[in-house]
Amino acid sequence: xxxxxxxxxxxxxxxxxxxxxxxxxxxxxxxxxxxxxxxxxxxxxxxxxxxxxxxxxxxxxxxxxxxxxxxxxxxxxxxxxxxxxxxxxxxxxxxxxxxxxxxxxxxxxxxxxxxxxxxxxxxxxxxxxxxxxxxxxxxxxxxxxxxxxxxxxxxxxxxxxxxxxxxxxxxxxxxxxxxxxxxxxxxxxxxxxxxxxxxxxxxxxxxxxxxxxxxxxxxxxxxxxxx
Amino acid sequence: xxxxxxxxxxxxxxxxxxxxxxxxxxxxxxxxxxxxxxxxxxxxxxxxxxxxxxxxxxxxxxxxxxxxxxxxxxxxxxxxxxxxxxxxxxxxxxxxxxxxxxxxxxxxxxxxxxxxxxxxxxxxxxxxxxxxxxxxxxxxxxxxxxxxxxxxxxxxxxxxxxxxxxxxxxxxxxxxxxxxxxxxxxxxxxxxxxxxxxxxxxxxxxxxxxxxxxxxxxxxxxxxxxxxxxxxxxxxxxxx
Ligand SMILES: Nc1ncnc2c1ncn2[C@@H]1O[C@H](COP(=O)(O)OP(=O)(O)O)[C@@H](O)[C@H]1O
Ligand SMILES: [Mg+2]
Numbered sequence: 001x002x003x004x005x006x007x008x009x010x011x012x013x014x015x016x017x018x019x020x021x022x023x024x025x026x027x028x029x030x031x032x033x034x035x036x037x038x039x040x041x042x043x044x045x046x047x048x049x050x051x052x053x054x055x056x057x058x059x060x061x062x063x064x065x066x067x068x069x070x071x072x073x074x075x076x077x078x079x080x081x082x083x084x085x086x087x088x089x090x091x092x093x094x095x096x097x098x099x100x101x102x103x104x105x106x107x108x109x110x111x112x113x114x115x116x117x118x119x120x121x122x123x124x125x126x127x128x129x130x131x132x133x134x135x136x137x138x139x140x141x142x143x144x145x146x147x148x149x150x151x152x153x154x155x156x157x158x159x160x161x162x163x164x165x166x167x168x169x170x171x172x173x174x175x176x177x178x179x180x181x182x183x184x185x186x187x188x189x190x191x192x193x194x195x196x197x198x199x200x201x202x203x204x205x206x207x208x209x210x211x212x213x214x215x216x217x218x219x220x221x222x223x224x225x226x227x
Numbered sequence: 228x229x230x231x232x233x234x235x236x237x238x239x240x241x242x243x244x245x246x247x248x249x250x251x252x253x254x255x256x257x258x259x260x261x262x263x264x265x266x267x268x269x270x271x272x273x274x275x276x277x278x279x280x281x282x283x284x285x286x287x288x289x290x291x292x293x294x295x296x297x298x299x300x301x302x303x304x305x306x307x308x309x310x311x312x313x314x315x316x317x318x319x320x321x322x323x324x325x326x327x328x329x330x331x332x333x334x335x336x337x338x339x340x341x342x343x344x345x346x347x348x349x350x351x352x353x354x355x356x357x358x359x360x361x362x363x364x365x366x367x368x369x370x371x372x373x374x375x376x377x378x379x380x381x382x383x384x385x386x387x388x389x390x391x392x393x394x395x396x397x398x399x400x401x402x403x404x405x406x407x408x409x410x411x412x413x414x415x416x417x418x419x420x421x422x423x424x425x426x427x428x429x430x431x432x433x434x435x436x437x438x439x440x441x442x443x444x445x446x447x448x449x450x451x452x453x454x455x456x457x458x459x460x461x462x463x464x465x466x467x
Pocket of ligand 2: 269389
């Protein structure tokens with residue numbers, strides 16, 4: 001018993017308390033959350049614009065959006081991150097978190113585009129026909145009839161995308177951004193303890209994603225009730 | 228009121244309409260019958276350009292639709308449509324379903340539109356359902372709201388595409404009664420239906436569609452008791 005206690009208290013002492021290493025984790029978490037937040041906002045805006053381009057009737061915009069989504073979804077996000085980091089860093093001195101937010105936002109935008117599109121296409125075809133038969137134009141039908149219904153399909157998928165995004169930002173260390181995962185790495189480098197820092201990191205991610213999932217569940221119930 | 232000239236429509240290789248010609252007079256009630264897949268819906272949907280014909284012309288009050296596609300949104304206001312699947316807007320109350328068009332498209336004030344909606348709901352026999360969401364209505368009630376919604380635009384003609392086919396049998400009557408009342412008030416109507424009793428009683432003219440054309444048409448008495456063509460006789464033999 002004593003020795004287990006000793007192992008645990010040592011692990012906590014070395015990985016969290018000594019040299020105030022807990023601050024590494026706290027700051028890392030802060031960076032990860034900020035990065036997720038900015039990327040989510042940027043991704044949602046880009047996704048909306050891409051979805052509009054895809055649904056709209058301007059051929060070259062539609063082609064561009066399709067190409068964009070294919071390229072983003074067909075390549076690893078790490079590669080995108082590093083490429084964008086060097087491409088932008090070469091010409092500016094933006095803080096790394098901004099660069100990373102742009103990279104993850106550009107990436108997430110492709111996925112958000114597809115889930116917006118799916119949410120709109122899931123609305124029954126008869127809805128558009130009924131609206132058009134009353135005399136509404138295509139865009140009026142979208143605004144009054146289709147989008148309000150699509151939002152109910154899209155919102156839960158969007159929250160889910162943010163959960164995925166939070167975990168994906170764990171690769172931000174590739175451009176030396178001190179996010180939560182990298183905090184684990186840094187502490188491990190000091191303590192030579194392979195397990196404890198990453199178990200802590202995993203526990204923190206799990207805690208946050210559990211909260212988000214719980215909120216997602218609540219949101220889904222609310223939306224179902226309003227039917 | 229409506230004139231259809233040599234209407235053609237294909238879906239890919241499938242030729243559905245192969246030259247439909249007809250005239251529908253003001254206040255006339257035309258019932259369209261025919262086997263499933265014979266192009267009845269396609270024909271009806273061409274009349275308000277929900278399907279775009281490949282060739283031919285449709286005149287509504289003398290206005291050629293194909294030449295006025297830019298004005299189609301305004302022209303569609305004159306043509307009400309009722310669908311087999313009701314297609315009520317589920318995120319809106321019955322009242323909102325009915326008033327959306329008049330308020331957004333006809334520039335009515337909300338209170339004018341609501342007053343009118345109440346009147347229409349009374350007419351279709353649902354005076355106390357205004358603040359209910361469609362999901363809380365039975366099929367027959369939904370379809371009557373859908374009729375009220377179409378009527379709220381003051382259409383000159385109403386198109387019905389199998390309005391009772393998705394209903395439980397005990398609800399068919401309440402919808403047909405509303406339609407009958409509408410016909411008696413002089414509404415011009417084109418009704419695709421399998422309800423032969425209704426067609427016979429309410430229809431001024433029966434249109435039998437087959438092989439992509441209006442195969443035979445005439446007054447109900449003649450079509451139902453003495454069809455000229457063998458195909459018509461065969462079809463009626465199956466459904467009557
Ligand atoms: N949007 C469409 N795309 C392809 N085929 C269609 C479409 N709409 C109808 N059809 C086909 O056209 C034919 C006629 O359909 P429809 O007009 O719905 O017949 P009805 O209403 O008489 O049953 C059917 O074979 C149907 O499968
Ligand atoms: Mg049909």
